[in-house]
Amino acid sequence: MNNVAFENTRFDPDVSSFHGLAKAMADEFGYRASLVIDRRLANILRLRVAQLNPCSYCLILHNRVAIESGIDPVVVAHLQSWQHSAMFTAEEAAALSYCEALTLFDHGDFDRVHRRLLQYFNEAEVAEIAAVVINMNVWTRLKLAQGAIPSAGTAQAESQA
Numbered sequence: 001m002n003n004v005a006f007e008n009t010r011f012d013p014d015v016s017s018f019h020g021l022a023k024a025m026a027d028e029f030g031y032r033a034s035l036v037i038d039r040r041l042a043n044i045l046r047l048r049v050a051q052l053n054p055c056s057y058c059l060i061l062h063n064r065v066a067i068e069s070g071i072d073p074v075v076v077a078h079l080q081s082w083q084h085s086a087m088f089t090a091e092e093a094a095a096l097s098y099c100e101a102l103t104l105f106d107h108g109d110f111d112r113v114h115r116r117l118l119q120y121f122n123e124a125e126v127a128e129i130a131a132v133v134i135n136m137n138v139w140t141r142l143k144l145a146q147g148a149i150p151s152a153g154t155a156q157a158e159s160q161a
Helices: 018-029 039-052 056-068 073-084 090-104 110-118 123-146 152-160
Strands: 006-008 148-150
Touching: 039 056, 039 073, 039 090, 039 123, 056 073, 056 123, 056 148, 073 090, 090 110, 090 123, 110 123, 123 148
Parallel strands: none
Antiparallel strands: 006 148
């Protein structure tokens, strides 16, 4: 991930089969996966989950991936305030609402958010959106559990380059 080094401060995820399971999910729904939903939308959803949880590893990775995939850096920087923006389509706004409701467990509003999503996406696309969001939630929680944090020397080395 460019020149950013991470250290696991709690445990090495490779000591159990969990990391393998998470990698299999990433192959199916991660940023390299072949999806039916729009790549821009999938990248925006992944980054939004990283912001909501917040996962340093995922924020660094998915900020870079979003920009490298062609999403304008201004859109990436503005994602946290998407509700107050005209930079996102109605479809993206519905998917972002769903992403937030699923990530933050907003059960009181989930049915309304889900119905709104169905205005723009078919059942297979909704299932894929859910899988992308769930996959990202698995990764953000894995990185939290293992204590994946950017090394202190990384920022210093980057600022001197």
